[in-house]
Amino acid sequence: MTDVTPIRTAAESAILSRFPQAKASLPGTPAVAALREQAFGSFVETGLPHRRVEKWKYTDLRAMMREAAPLAAAPAAADIAAAEALLAAAPAFDGVALTVVNGRFTPELSDLAALPPGVSVADLGEALGSGHPLVGERMGRAASADDAALALNAAFMTGGVIVTVADAVTVVSPLALRFVTVGDVGAATYPRALLQVGADASLTVIETHLGADGPAHQTNTVVEIFAGDRSSLNHVRVNAAGAATVDVSSLGVVLGAHASANTFNFVVNPAAARHQVFFRFAGEHSTGNISGAAMLKGRRHADSTLFVDHAVPHCTSRETFAHVLDGEATGVFQGMILVRPDAQKTDGKMMSRAVLLDDDAVMNNKPELEIYADDVVCGHGATVGALDEDLLFYLRARGLPKPEAEALMLAAFVGEALEAIAHDGVRETLEGMVDAWLKARA
Amino acid sequence: MLEIRNLHVKIEDKKILDGLTLTVNDGEVAAIMGPNGSGKSTLSYVIAGKEDYEVLDGEILLDGENVLEMDPDARAAAGLFLAFQYPLEIPGVATMSFLKAAMGAQRKARGEEELAVGEFLKRVRGAADKLGIPQDMLKRGLNVGFSGGEKKRMEILQMALLEPRFCILDETDSGLDIDALKVVSDGVNALRDGKRSFLVITHYQRLLNYIVPDSVHVMAHGKVVKSGGKELALELEANGYADYKTLAA
Numbered sequence: 173m174t175d176v177t178p179i180r181t182a183a184e185s186a187i188l189s190r191f192p193q194a195k196a197s198l199p200g201t202p203a204v205a206a207l208r209e210q211a212f213g214s215f216v217e218t219g220l221p222h223r224r225v226e227k228w229k230y231t232d233l234r235a236m237m238r239e240a241a242p243l244a245a246a247p248a249a250a251d252i253a254a255a256e257a258l259l260a261a262a263p264a265f266d267g268v269a270l271t272v273v274n275g276r277f278t279p280e281l282s283d284l285a286a287l288p289p290g291v292s293v294a295d296l297g298e299a300l301g302s303g304h305p306l307v308g309e310r311m312g313r314a315a316s317a318d319d320a321a322l323a324l325n326a327a328f329m330t331g332g333v334i335v336t337v338a339d340a341v342t343v344v345s346p347l348a349l350r351f352v353t354v355g356d357v358g359a360a361t362y363p364r365a366l367l368q369v370g371a372d373a374s375l376t377v378i379e380t381h382l383g384a385d386g387p388a389h390q391t392n393t394v395v396e397i398f399a400g401d402r403s404s405l406n407h408v409r410v411n412a413a414g415a416a417t418v419d420v421s422s423l424g425v426v427l428g429a430h431a432s433a434n435t436f437n438f439v440v441n442p443a444a445a446r447h448q449v450f451f452r453f454a455g456e457h458s459t460g461n462i463s464g465a466a467m468l469k470g471r472r473h474a475d476s477t478l479f480v481d482h483a484v485p486h487c488t489s490r491e492t493f494a495h496v497l498d499g500e501a502t503g504v505f506q507g508m509i510l511v512r513p514d515a516q517k518t519d520g521k522m523m524s525r526a527v528l529l530d531d532d533a534v535m536n537n538k539p540e541l542e543i544y545a546d547d548v549v550c551g552h553g554a555t556v557g558a559l560d561e562d563l564l565f566y567l568r569a570r571g572l573p574k575p576e577a578e579a580l581m582l583a584a585f586v587g588e589a590l591e592a593i594a595h596d597g598v599r600e601t602l603e604g605m606v607d608a609w610l611k612a613r614a
Numbered sequence: 615m616l617e618i619r620n621l622h623v624k625i626e627d628k629k630i631l632d633g634l635t636l637t638v639n640d641g642e643v644a645a646i647m648g649p650n651g652s653g654k655s656t657l658s659y660v661i662a663g664k665e666d667y668e669v670l671d672g673e674i675l676l677d678g679e680n681v682l683e684m685d686p687d688a689r690a691a692a693g694l695f696l697a698f699q700y701p702l703e704i705p706g707v708a709t710m711s712f713l714k715a716a717m718g719a720q721r722k723a724r725g726e727e728e729l730a731v732g733e734f735l736k737r738v739r740g741a742a743d744k745l746g747i748p749q750d751m752l753k754r755g756l757n758v759g760f761s762g763g764e765k766k767r768m769e770i771l772q773m774a775l776l777e778p779r780f781c782i783l784d785e786t787d788s789g790l791d792i793d794a795l796k797v798v799s800d801g802v803n804a805l806r807d808g809k810r811s812f813l814v815i816t817h818y819q820r821l822l823n824y825i826v827p828d829s830v831h832v833m834a835h836g837k838v839v840k841s842g843g844k845e846l847a848l849e850l851e852a853n854g855y856a857d858y859k860t861l862a863a
């Protein structure tokens with residue numbers, strides 16, 4: 173087979189032709205504009221990722237995006253009302269609300285007055301234009317990779333939030349960071365968030381993604397978190413984007429010394445979801461837990477692609493993912509642990525477990541270890557299979573009809589994954605979402 | 615009344631039950647004894663509805679109703695209960711939630727109202743106390759990390775709570791210490807009410823001193839080769855199965 177440069181797809185052509193006009197109205201200082209140009213330049217070279225790009229092997233974004241949805245406009249009053257209605261109908265997470273609608277920070281749906289002392293929030297859209305110091309110092313430094321999704325977000329980003337937690341501040345109430353996509357027709361959104369958690373500070377963030385089921389939105393979000401020495405971060409992402417949405421998200425975490433960071437991604441609803449995590453240990457003696465669960469039916473698709481960078485010694489990382497796949501759903505787990513030459517005493521493990529409820533469901537696992545230090549403990553494991561027939565029989569012999577017996581076992585399976593979430597209230601809300609998914613299936 | 619007529623069953627091309635016929639009347643306690651591998655557990659699984667087995671011929675009637683056409687859960691709701699020879703561990707499913715789900719499902723299938731939470735808890739506590747099952751065990755995953763004897767007690771707890779009409783005990787006595795054997799036997803005897811029937815599979819005559827059977831059946835090579843009263847168990851204890859192995863072959 174000759175590997176000629178492919179002809180641009182309709183979606184790629186549309187994206188390429190819209191940038192020259194769009195860039196004039198996108199926010200940013202000349203420095204930001206230069207960054208956009210550079211990112212766009214790299215997209216011109218790569219186009220949309222497809223299955224011959226190793227990191228995107230199982231998620232052929234070029235095939236999934238037949239057309240490029242038009243860029244979402246800044247939300248009008250009606251859009252904000254629609255977002256409010258979606259939020260009201262969705263499972264509620266307690267916390268101080270910060271809301272981003274169609275890629276723009278929306279103060280009307282945010283609770284800035286309730287921000288605890290030591291926490292400050294800025295509108296990222298404004299910050300791009302005003303030369304906010306964090307934009308120059310931090311943006312693009314946590315989620316940094318040669319990746320088309322990152323490049324597209326950097327080129328087209330419209331706004332979002334910057335959150336700063338001062339040193340030594342323990343934020344008791346979680347921040348509820350809500351990304352909502354509204355509009356009757358599919359739109360493309362490029363929101364972004366930048367979180368800086370100071371030394372000795374602690375923060376819980378619940379990041380939710382919501383949208384109506386009808387329109388084929390294309391969302392591309394980048395969240396970057398810089399967590400200082402001895403900090404403690406708990407991040408839970410709930411992807412309940414609309415059922416026709418193609419959602420691409422990138423999370424970048426840079427963790428200081430003697431710190432701990434937990435991030436959990438829960439996927440239930442979008443047509444296709446790709447979540448990529450770039451996690452870098454920048455200080456010694458720190459722990460990172462990157463975990464998630466997906467419950468997919470129909471022809472849904474969820475991909476978790478992780479890059480864990482042990483750049484320094486004495487750190488521990490865990491990647492733990494669980495998939496429940498029904499119908500013709502596809503799950504993807506790609507875990508990469510890189511242990512650099514200096515990173516002695518690294519302890520890195522990954523585990524992927526999947527339950528297939530249908531012969532047509534597929535799970536793709538690709539764990540990778542790249543180890544350049546000699547004194548390390550690293551490992552990976554994966555299980556894929558149907559529910560245990562003998563256990564199901566035991567439950568049915570006690571009177572549970574098959575769907576209920578399956579639901580009980582699946583709730584236990586996902587429940588085990590949810591144990592990774594430290595915050596009781598958040599975990600309970602997610603358990604409720606699991607039950608709702610199981611009830612809808614039965 | 616349970617009637618098993620001329621039952622032929624195979625699994626993976628291996629014939630295991632070979633024309634088994636057995637009737638257990640209302641209120642009767644029937645004991646089944648027989649050498650390892652003679653098909654006793656297979657019989658109990660086929661009655662309960664395990665799908666791995668292929669029934670080639672014969673029928674199983676519970677009060678005249680053909681249970682072979684029913685799903686396992688429908689059989690349970692109709693009053694069949696199997697205490698497993700090897701109860702399974704189900705991680706992540708708390709014993710208490712499992713009991714609630716099982717009792718709820720059976721009541722629903724029978725068109726009965728769901729038990730109020732208070733009443734449910736009262737029943738579980740009462741039955742657990744009688745069997746010497748501590749409350750904190752009910753919070754753990756079902757059978758997870760339970761000892762062999764604890765698992766057997768848990769089976770009897772389920773039986774007591776589900777109030778079946780027809781109970782199959784597959785070697786419930788194996789793995790029980792002497793005290794537990796008494797506790798479990800007392801539990802079973804308490805459920806003997808003149809209507810409820812029991813099929814007790816055991817290797818040991820000792821159990822039958824506690825749960826005194828109305829009839830004893832010897833199984834070999836997939837069929838009942840001899841039936842008698844409780845004295846038959848004593849005879850087996852003394853002489854072993856040598857006579858029956860040849861008799862069936």
Ligand SMILES: Nc1ncnc2c1ncn2[C@@H]1O[C@H](COP(=O)(O)OP(=O)(O)OP(=O)(O)O)[C@@H](O)[C@H]1O
Nearest residue numbers: 625626628630648649650651652653654655656657
């Ligand atoms: N899945 C299977 N595949 C093949 N053979 C099987 C299977 N299950 C059971 N058997 C065989 O069927 C026969 C009867 O087994 P069964 O467990 O019913 O015996 P049993 O009478 O209960 O024995 P024990 O007294 O040891 O409990 C045995 O020879 C066993 O190996």
Ligand SMILES: [Mg+2]
Nearest residue numbers: 654655656699
């Ligand atoms: Mg047996």
